[in-house]
Amino acid sequence: MDMATSFVYPPPPSMLLNTMSVVGLAALAQIGWSEVRGNHLKYSKFASSSSSASPQPQKHRFGSFSSRIGMLLLYTPAFLAAAASFFLLPSDDLRFLLLKSALALHFLKRIFEVMFIHKYSGEMAVDSAFIITSSYFSSTVLMLYSQSFTQGLTEPSFDLKLIGIVMFVVGIVGNLYHHVLLAKLRNEEGGKKVYKIPKGGLFNTVICPHYLFEIIVFWSFFMVSQTIYSFSFAMGTTFYLIGRSYATRRWYLSKFDDFPKHVKALIPFVF
Template sequence: MVLSALLNFFYPPPASLVVKVMAVIGFASLTNAGWMETKGKHMQYSKLRNVGDGDGSKGKITEKAKVPSKLGMIVLYTPAFLAGVSSFFLFPVTDLRFNLLRSAVTVHFFKRVLEVLFVHKFSGSMDLEAMITISLSYLASASTMIYSQELVQGLPEPAIDLKYIGVPLFLVGIGGNFYHHFLLSKLRTGAEKQYKIPQGGFFSLVICPHYFFEILGFFGICCISQTMYPFAFTMGTTFYLMGRSYATREWYKSKFEDFPKDVKALIPYIF
């Protein structure tokens, strides 16, 4: 009964073992990464890159190979963007849903590349290991989303068509994410490097509204696709960003005595 209900919203699970394994690995690894964030084991980028890092001894930093932050962020997103672009040449004949899906994936990562080049301000460096790991994970997720959509070409559509809900969800998500990234970029002017409490937009409600809108955008992609892999990836991403936003809020609380107590981590009034 549960399976039949799900099939109203999703295509049948693909026959591809690769896609099934990628869905399980992606969900499990992202969920675990989110849990690790709450425990102080952070992905080594952004303001949290050295918080809790070390060999197990509190405050002891392990020396690792570094790259400039801006270069590292470009490498994070470019391969996934190129995977999206390549799909238009690899699969030239597709239906509307496939074109919407791969367009959304491509636009998502293209926007990130543009933000690195023209919006974000960077200081310091990024761990080379983290750069490679995250870049490969983005490439794998983008490629698998597109490939899983190719596998359902020609199959009957789900009984409930969500793609026309997914498109505005994606656009609101990507727009809200960009707007709050823009606000973050305006916090520091000139040669300033110190962090400040973000202001404006949804920052009055949550400390990571850019994560909230990123999740919304991925749910838009889920609705466009209506295949299992994007759903598994989105749920894993949601749990990861919940952990990341919790850690970010704790960081701000530790750095600023005047941090507003009513500002939540990710979900207004709730979390």
């Protein structure tokens, strides 16, 4: 316990937060395992069950949105929650201000990408959109709520804020850069809904570098906040994106005979 409290604040006096730290981690790990087993959240290339690299419309049990609308729904509630926190949870604490800013900037950047960068194919299932939106929104609210309990407490022995800021910048820039590469790839096809093997940047060594940098962003939230809940959510997000990247690499292997076998799923030269 002494070692743990050197890196994180003590558990908050909140049954909700302590329960959700466990439940959220378990739920995201389970969803990641479902991706590995082939039970995918229905967005991006997995919105269609087509056997070709050209996405085809598919009926979903609870209906679907256009991909653009679906992606906006994923990020907008979380951004609004982060933006509202500046007014609803006023504080002079630097750590709290950094967390609010990082969360707001992350989701604002994702909304910007949806509006001006991403190229879309297929649709997004309503149930998948609900799961992801709920996860982003609830995690944002709970990270901020958890941080409110740290006000006035003794800081952890190891201050990770500076590392967190550096990781946030690296993560958000790396994620944006690889999303731009994906968008340019679609432009080369004249905007047609056809998938190609991504090239450039870390795509030459892993098929999901954008997920790698997204993981870095969520770990930066923990480094800035140093709360148990933010650690739990960063760990859960890591498990989910490991599963999603594994499934993505398997998809490319099944669709492209010339997929380079040395290209890993998420971590260059390792996995």
